[in-house]
Amino acid sequence: MLNIETIPVTEFLQNARLLWDSDSLEGVVIDPGGDAAKIMDAVRRERVKVKAIWLTHSHLDHCGGVAPLLKELSVPLVGHPNETVMRQGVRAIASMYGLPEDDWHDCPEPGVLVTGGETLHVGAYEATVLFTPGHSPGHVSFYFPRENTIISGDALFAGSIGRTDLPGGNHRELISSIKERILPLPDETKVLSGHGEDTTVGEERRSNPFLV
Numbered sequence: 302m303l304n305i306e307t308i309p310v311t312e313f314l315q316n317a318r319l320l321w322d323s324d325s326l327e328g329v330v331i332d333p334g335g336d337a338a339k340i341m342d343a344v345r346r347e348r349v350k351v352k353a354i355w356l357t358h359s360h361l362d363h364c365g366g367v368a369p370l371l372k373e374l375s376v377p378l379v380g381h382p383n384e385t386v387m388r389q390g391v392r393a394i395a396s397m398y399g400l401p402e403d404d405w406h407d408c409p410e411p412g413v414l415v416t417g418g419e420t421l422h423v424g425a426y427e428a429t430v431l432f433t434p435g436h437s438p439g440h441v442s443f444y445f446p447r448e449n450t451i452i453s454g455d456a457l458f459a460g461s462i463g464r465t466d467l468p469g470g471n472h473r474e475l476i477s478s479i480k481e482r483i484l485p486l487p488d489e490t491k492v493l494s495g496h497g498e499d500t501t502v503g504e505e506r507r508s509n510p511f512l513v
Contacts, residue, residue, distance in 0.1 A: 304397035311335035313362035321349040334362040337369040357454025358440040359384035380411035381439030387445020435475020436463030459500035
């Protein structure tokens with residue numbers, strides 16, 4: 302069984318996630334936006350053997366906890382190459398928001414680069430990397446076809462879509478990403494977003510006002 306635990310972190314209530322194979326206990330952390338100690342508590346409680354950290358994108362609320370987590374785990378970081386400037390500017394952006402700089406950390410560069418089409422593994426379970434830019438220039442989503450689940454980051458939300466008014470955002474590109482790469486998935490596909498509640502592809506195709 303593929304286990305997925307959602308761990309809301311920081312003032313942004315970003316949905317960091319811990320995924321693991323219940324047989325091997327091998328797992329990954331996705332989008333550790335902060336509160337690394339809280340994430341490590343879950344790792345230890347479930348006895349997960351973390352093999353990698355995956356990033357859907359590199360806004361501060363999704364990667365601000367990578368650096369301290371890597372000190373604990375010493376595993377590969379997986380992400381898109383287009384977001385170096387964002388990763389280098391986490392502390393500066395936090396300061397602009399008036400957030401305590403000591404709580405935020407610039408994010409190291411990924412050692413494993415993905416651009417879409419790659420297959421990643423969580424133990425025996427496979428995920429396909431989908432390139433879903435628009436919210437950010439290097440945004441990707443992780444689709445588990447056998448489990449009917451996609452981790453969509455900030456591309457698609459329940460009843461909404463990611464904001465595109467931040468640097469590197471592009472509304473038209475985001476709509477194309479969603480319509481071309483997410484909405485064609487089966488209706489029953491669970492959508493696990495970067496913030497807020499889970500939804501399904503079918504529900505968003507039917508009722509999301511931004512996609513009509």
